[in-house]
Structures are given as structure tokens and as C-alpha cells.
Amino acid sequence: MRTLCVSVCLCLHVSPSDLFVCFSPAVRFVDCGRGDLVRFECSNPSHFRIEADGVVYAASTVRRSALDASPLLITASDAATQQQWEAHVLLAPSSQQVQQVAAPPVVSKGLKEIVFPSRNADSQLKRTKRDWVIPPINVPENSRGPFPQELVRIRSDHDKNRSLRYSVTGPGADQPPTGIFIIEPISGELSVNKPLDREHISNFHLRAHAVDLNGNQVENPIDIVINVIDMNDNRPEFTHQIWNGTVPEGSKPGTFVMTVTSVDKDDPRTANGMLRYKILSQNPESPTSNMYTINNKTGGIITVAAGLDREKVPQYTLIIQATDMEGNPMYGLSNTATAVIRVTDVNDNPPEFTAETFFGEVPENRVNVIVANLTVTDKDQPNTPAWNAVYKITGGDPTGRFSVPTDPTTNEGLVTVVKPIDYEISRTYVLTVEARNEVPLTRGIQSRRQSTATVSIRVLDVNESPYFEPNPRLITMDDGTGADTALIAFTAQDPDRFMEQSISYSKLSDPANWLRIDPNTGRITTIAILDRESPFVRNSLYNATFMARDSGKPSASGTGVLQIHLRDINDNAPKVFPQETEVCEKPEPNAINITALDGDLNPNAGPFAFELAHRPSDVRRNWTITRVSGDYAQVSLKIGFLESGIYELPIIITDSGNPPMSNTSYLRIKVCQCDMNGDCSDQQHIMAAGLGTGAIISILLCIIILLILVLMFVVWMKRRDKERQAKQLLIDPEDDVRDNILKYDEEGGGEEDQVRMSPRDTIEPDVIRPGGVRRLDERPLHPEPQYPMRSAAPHPGDIGDFINEGLKAADNDPTAPPYDSLLVFDYEGSGSTAGSLSSLNSSSSGGDQDYDYLNDWGPRFRKLADMYGGSDD
Secondary structure (H helix, E strand, O other), X not given: OEOOOOOOEEOOOOOOOOOOEEOOOOEEOOOOOOHHHEEEEEOOOOOEEEOOOOXXXXXXXXXXXXXXXXXXXXXXXXXXXXXXXXXXXXXXXXXXXXOOOXXXXXXXXXXXXXXXXXXXXXXXXXXXXXXXXXXXXXXXXXXXXXXXXXXXXXXXXXXXXXXXXXXXXXXXXXXXXXXXXXXXXXXXXEEEOOOOOOOOOOEEEEEEEEEEOOOOXXXXXXXXXXXXXXXXXXXXXXXXXXXXXXXXXXXOOOOEEEEOOEEOOOOOXXXXXXXXXXXXXXXXXXXXXXXXXXXXXXXXXXXXOOOOOOOOOOEEEEEEEEEOHHHOOOOOOEEEEEEEEEEEOOOOOOOEEOOOEEEEEEEOOOOOXXXXXXXXXXXXXXXXXXXXXXXXXXXXXOOOOEEOOEOOOOOOEEEXXXXXXXXXXXXXXXXXXXXXXXXXXXXXXXXXXXXXXXXXEEXXXXXXXXXXXXXXXXXXXXXXXXXXXXXXEOOEEOOOOOOOOOEEEEEEEOOXXXXXXXXXXXXXXXXXXXXXXXXXXXXXXXXXXXEEEEOOOOOOXXXXXXXXEEEOOOOOOOEEEOOEEEEEOOOOOOOEEEEEEOOOOOOOOOOOEEXXXXXXXXXXXXXXXXXXXXXXXXXXXXXXXXXXXXXXXXXXXEOOOOOOOEEEEEEEEEEEOEOOOOOEOOHHHHHHHHOOHHHHHHHHHHHHHHHHHHHHHHHHHHHHHHHHHHHHHOOOXXXXXXXXXXXXXXXXXXXXXXXXXXXXXHXXXXXXXXXXXXXXXXXOOOOOOOOOOOOOOOOOXXXXXXXXXXXXXXXXXXXXXXXXXXXXXXXXXXXXXXXXXXXXXXXXXXXXXXXXXHHHHOHHHHHHHHHHOOOOO
């Protein structure tokens, strides 16, 4: 077949934006800048196809008869505006002879060609390993076009005998970012469609494919690497616009200060990214204009000259420039930054006193007083260890009475008195003070003469207090020293030797009021007997305080303590201890351990001698005493039984003094009935041992409340009985009132009525009766006395006579209790001689009985007298 050469001119007659496109070997339509809004359609899709970019391709082998047919109609439509355009494509054979095999497509001359490696025919469907690597394609970044710009041609040896189609895949082609690289399907020309940016993507990895018209793969894909060649399109950028550094003052040349850095987005392997640094300016230019230098490759700044002095230039400002292209000023790009270098302080200036001599004065005996303020100057940075001053006294104070602390605010030296100064010893002081810093001076710097000053201090005389020496003062006296005895001259000394003053004395403290002091001489005498056993004496020492006052103006005073040690004498007789104890009635266990108390000290106290007194005679008969040791003895009963009670046992105790002292001391012994444990079991002992005062008071209050309740109940019952009796007395005389007249303390006893009279409300309670007095509920232990019997016929005076007769009988009865004990009046013996009270109601009429005497019994019996007395009317 012949090779077809297509040459077509297309014109769209619809708008001023006409398109003229020539096709060779394919037809290309141009959308006049409308982008992707135009869609193309072909009238003969079986033989021709049109791509989205407006390129018409032959879909199959085109014969001559097809060319002679009607023109090919291409329709273009705008998707946004719905406008359409039509173009007629006329196809004509080329002038050359059509051959059986298609000729190679037309390619750009001089374009590099990439050929697919050959493979065996029998391994068409099997992927084979490439035996060579295609070298990468280098594309400069930021190319200005025109685009598309051909890069390389991809060719297969199989295109000699068949038509092939070429394509590329990968990022930049059919993967994001798409559209950067395109390939001509027929010619295999690979082109770049837009400028590249190495800083964005430095290389692309594509894969080329070759297929026949049926889409069958005829070659194994090959990898194509496209490197973006760097161009110097980025300036250096400092990581900080302002750099801060420090350098100590006085640093030697070559001292490292700081490092500045910058970055360049260009390829650092090329000159585009190779930076160089330099210092453009220095401010201030003191002491020289080139105090610093910079390493042009690393950016390190160092000192190159001496003379850094913070006190003159505290800070330097440098302008630093960074340039790429290895610092080429003509082709390289540059940028600047600022470096601020602060000169730090070192102790190169010693403190200097503002004066050579300072003056001050202080009263004697004053401490923590500031005498003088020492001022200094220091050129170093304030409030730093190189500026803070430390003061030291180097002379004139051998006893360490002064110190010089530093005022942290003003840096002044405060000369302060730390120990009392005595005007009588030294009237002036001349101190030598040296000032230094907290840190030592820099090497090579010497202290100046102004770092030492003199301080002259004058001491002022003041009136000082008299003092006693020694204080306290101890003297020894005998116990029992009498009054008006001279003890000692307790005098004080006045430290003011240069003042003519007198001292007077007075007493401040004398707890027992034993002493007096002469106000002029200070002599102390006694005014009472000294007693070592006094409660004001502790450990045989008696303390008295005296005051001495001088005659100065104003006067001063001092105190002194006089301690009197009293030697013990045997002036106290021993006493028994304990003074009270308890024993049981039975002899076992009845031993009592006793000792003696003696106000004296050994050897005027124990060991003691114990002896029972000879009077009364029953003492030695009932008791015995046995010495257990020198200080203890044992008292016990000699008899088998002793009646309960309280006994006072006289014991003679003799101490060991010279001469000895004896004393009869009474041991109070309570003899009581004991339980199985040998403890007293009587009620008083139990109450005393087990109940406190609060418990006893509570019990008494409960008893009182209970008695009040009982009394109220009795009153209520009596009132109720009165009401019931009054109702019974008001019954009609015709009614039967027998056995319902009155009820006088009915206690049983058969048919006999008993009347009991007892003065219980006026006698003592039963709990305090002495032994031998029987209780109210007891029967008499002796033959019953014959009390007078009440007559059968009562008389108004019978009750009183009966009581008086009973009282006389009791007084004359030898078996009756004592007169001060509880007397029983209501006991009437085994029987009563009185007639039955029921005789009062022996008949309903009462005509045989005279009841007029009831009027004489009082108002309570008047109603009965009215009912039963008088006439029948």
C-alpha cells in the first residue's frame, strides 16, 4: 500500500475566531483557546477517529476508494454554550507511490531516538528482562517553551512491518500531576507540555508502551527517567532574620561568638545551592571596624581583634550576607540578616571607695547598731557578682566587735556593732576595711589603692547599771538561825569609773520575809528565824533578790540574787505515816505497815525507833508493834477479836538525831467487818470507796424527789379518804351504816380492832440507830411490858391518857430502848382489852347508846354527834 499524505485546511465560518489547521500526517483541530469545552465527532468512525485534543487518526488502512468518497465531516460542539461548528476534511493520496508496507512517520530531525530492545518471536506473550538501561532524560526547569517541547522519540523495530501505537504511563502522564508529558501515538515523540519545577518534583519515572492497532502488546514496557535540571531560581533565606550572641569582654582574637545559617531551595550539589557568607557592616566601628570575621562556608562568627570592653561598647550589630553560586557577586543571588552581639561583663573593675576615711560614733553597750555607711563605685554591670561588693575588716578590731555586711540594694558597707563596747576600756576604734567583689578579678587585673578605706569610730559614754559579782551569791547558814543575825554585805559595783555616783540598795523579793538590807551599805540581816522546813525553801536553798540603783541621771539599776543554803539541824520530831488505816475484826490478816515522816534530813531523820505508849493500858494488851527495818514497823492485833469501831493507837517514834527527838503520834485505826478478800464490807466504807461526791449528791436528789412523790401520794390518798368518809357520814340515819363508820389503821387480827399510834414522823431514821436498838418490824427480845389497856367505853380524854400512860411505862421499863432511840407506841401485845368498835353500830336505832360526847372530840366527830347524838328528833 501507498503511504498516505494528508494535507487539509479547515476553516470554521461561525465567529471571528476562525481556525486554520494543517494536518500532516494527521488532521489536527485547534479549539481557539476554549480548553476542554469543545467536543469533536467524526462522520466516518469506522475508518477515522478524532481524539479529545482535535487530532484525527486513521482507524484502519485507508484505500483509494475511501478517499474518493464524500469528504469527512467533523463536528465540534461547545458544552457550555451549546454552539456547534462543522468542517469538511478532504483526503487525498500523496504524490509518492503507495507501497505495500507503510512508510515510517515523519519525525523531527535531530531528535534522540529510543528503540525497544528486541525479543524472540516465540516468546511474544512472555515478558523478558531488559538487557540494557535507558539513560535518564534531563530537562531544565523553568523552560520558557515553546510547548509542547519534544524530548525524545520512542521506536520499536516492529513498526517496519506493521502500524504501532505508542503511549506512556506514570506520574506526570496519566497519573497526577497529569498532562505534563504527552507522546505522539504514531511517531512516538515524547514531549513536555509545561515548565517544570525541580523544587516541586525533581524527577519523573515513566513507562513507555508499544501496541498494535488491535491493542496487543508488541514490546515489553521500558522505564524512562526524566530528571529536572536545577536552575538558580531561589535566593538564600536565613533561618532567623535577627541572630543574638554574646561574647565576654576582653576576649582574645579567635574567640568563637555564634553561628548564622541560611538555606537555599536550589540543588545543594550544584553551584546554585552553594552559599557563601560575609560581613557587610559593623556598628559601632570601635575600637576597630573589623572586630569580627565570619567563616564564609559555615557562618561561624569569631573575634579577630582585641579590645572588647563592655563599659565602652556593650553591644555590636553586624549585617551578614549569604550568596549562592559560591558567592559569585555577578551571577549569584543573595540575602541579608542581622547579628546582634552583646558583650558580657567580667570582673575587670574592682570596687573603689568614694572616700579614704569614714567616721562614726556609737554609745557603749549597744549592739546591732550601724555606725557608718561605706560607699563604693564599680564600673561593672550592676547587680552581678562582678559588681556586688564584699567588705572585710583587715585591722583595728582584734576582739571582733564589728562587722561590715553589704546592703543588697545600694552595695554599701554597713559598719555594725556586734559585741558590746565598753567606754571605760576603749574610747575610739580605727578600722581598716577592704572591699572586694563576690567573684575574683579577671586574670591580669590588679586591685587599686581605692579598694581599702579607714573607718574611725568614737565611743560615747552612757550611764551603766550597777552589777553584783558574783550573781547569784551563795552563803551557808544553820537551820533555825535567829532574828537580827548579820549575814553578809551584798554590794554591787558601778562600771562607770569616770562618773561620781552613789549606789543605794533595796529588797525586791523575799518570799518568807526573813531578811532586810541596809540601803547604804548593802548589809543583810535576818528579821525572823530561818527555817529549812519552810515551804519557801527548795532543796535547802532560799532565794532572795535585791536591787542596786545608782544616782545617775537617768539612774540605772541592777539586780542580784542571794542564795542561802540552810544546814539541817534536828528540830523536827517524826510523825507516823500513814495516819489512818483499816483492819479486820479477826486477827488474820491484821498487820499494818507504818513508817515515819521527819522534816529533817539524814542523819537527823531515820532510822527510827517505834514503841507503843503505856497509856491507856489496853493499848499494849490489844496491839503489838514489830520493827521491820530502820524506817518501817508493823502494827498488828494481839487478841483474836476486836469489836468494830475507830481506835486511836498512840505510837512513840524516835529519830536518829544528836540529840534524838521523840514524838507520840496517833495512828487512827478503823476496825471493821471484812469480806472474804479482807476488805471492809460495812456500808459507810463501801460508799466512801465506791461513790464519789457527785454520785452521792445524785442519789440524795433522787431520794428527795421520791419522798416528795410519796408525800404527794399520801396527801392525795388522805384527801380521798376524807371525801369517802364524808359521803358515808352523810348517809340517811335510817340506812344501815354498820361497819362503815371509820377505818383506823386496820391490820387484821381477827375480829379485834387495833389502834396503833407511832411518832414516826418526828424521830431519826432507822439507819443511824446504835447497835442493840431493834427495828420497827422486830418483835421484842425480852418479856413484853404491861402497858395500860384502853377502856371499853371511850372517853374524850382516853386517847391522851392512854398515850401518856404508855410513855411512862416505857420510861420505867428496863427492857425498853434508850431514851434517844426509836420508841414503839403502836404495839399493843397479843390481844386488845378494848371492846370491838363494831359496838358503835350494834343497833340501827342507837337508842341504848349516848353519843353526845362526840361533840367534845373535835370538828371531825361533830357530824357523828349530829347523826347519833341528841334526842330522837
